[in-house]
Amino acid sequence: MWGRRDAFRLGGVGLAVAGLAACSRVDGGDGDGGGEGGGQSTLDRLREQGFVTVGLASEIPFGFIDDAGNPAGQSPAVAQAVFEELGVPEIQAESVAWDGLIPGLQASRFDVIAAGMFINPDRCQQVAFSEPTATSPEAFLVNEGNPDDITHFTSFVDNSDLKLAVLNGSVEQDYAEHFGIPEDQLELIPDQTTGYELLDAGRVDAVSMLSVSHTYLLLDRGGPFEVTEAFFPEIDGTQEKGWGGLAFRQEEASLVEEVNRVIAEFKENGRLLEIGEEWGFTEADLPDDVTTAELCEG
Incomplete structure (x- = not known):
């Protein structure tokens, strides 16, 4: 592969x-x-x-x-x-x-x-x-067709039914907390593969990592998933690159x-x-x- x-x-x-x-x-x-x-x-x-x-x-x-x-x-x-x-x-x-x-x-x-x-x-x-x-810009790994219209960290603030997997101690965890995602909507994971498996099992609705990370994970593992449009989060009017x-x-x-x-x-x-x-x-x-x-x- x-x-x-x-x-x-x-x-x-x-x-x-x-x-x-x-x-x-x-x-x-x-x-x-x-x-x-x-x-x-x-x-x-x-x-x-x-x-x-x-x-x-x-x-x-x-x-x-x-x-x-x-x-x-x-x-x-x-x-x-x-x-x-x-x-x-x-x-x-x-x-x-x-x-x-x-x-x-x-x-x-x-x-x-x-x-x-x-x-x-x-x-x-x-x-x-x-x-x-x-x-690399940020993106989310989501179910094919992106049924929950997840495009940003704020998507989880707007919909309390959604759950996001992020690497424990990562910049994505910082972003999630900055944009106000409640703790009970976050699943802290030790590695990328765990996030993929949680998404595959339906235990989370998205995995947050860098866009290139998701792209290559799909090349390796496949599955009914897709990578959302990449973006750099904006904080206080400045893109966080x-x-x-x-x-x-x-x-x-x-x-x-x-x-x-x-x-x-x-x-x-x-x-x-x-x-x-x-x-x-x-x-x-x-x-x-x-x-x-x-x-x-x-």
Whole structure:
């Protein structure tokens, strides 16, 4: 079903899925070239061990484990290409619930979040984001024909009989709460597949995620569903165009600087678009001039 998108095509570099016990940890030192006593930097450690561990949250096509057991999606592909340029030839991945990504990173269960996580002020207090790598408008996965005429988060405020599934801890949950959807109309889910299954079982009337996520889930799973027209929510007169990036522990300033240097090169030479195209992203989904610092300010 996935065709050429079902595996990385980045020079044949090996990819592996690692269990928690195999994930690397930071034992002393920090990302700025070493801790007390001038310990080994994180990047040097990654180069020495030959791999970087990434956390992802099973959201097609941003980051997931494919049928062959390999990490796949736009965000892991960006991480793979960036770290390959930095002298780290392999990525290993751990799939966790969305709301477990930041705690897992902070606990050093993996080195980077590669899940298309949107950059916002609250998250910037917890992790250090790279510069943006992609975006996508919002949409809803609904029953074929959209019988309940669901077009926006306000559709659920206007009809109290409707129930919406959102990823726990996601920006969609924030949108739902901002637009006033009551708690009893929200079903908090750990991953994309759970939302699909709840919709299929008739337990929810829609699933809220990014438009490209729904589109590729339908390619993978099929079913009597459709994706509503995409949109960027408007709050206080401004369109909320979210940008996703890689996320690191806050003490990894030097590592983030190196990652950003490569991302800037990829943006300039077209590599970022090339990587994204493998997963359905277009030039319109690539970063404009907005910076992570601006997104962190809100």
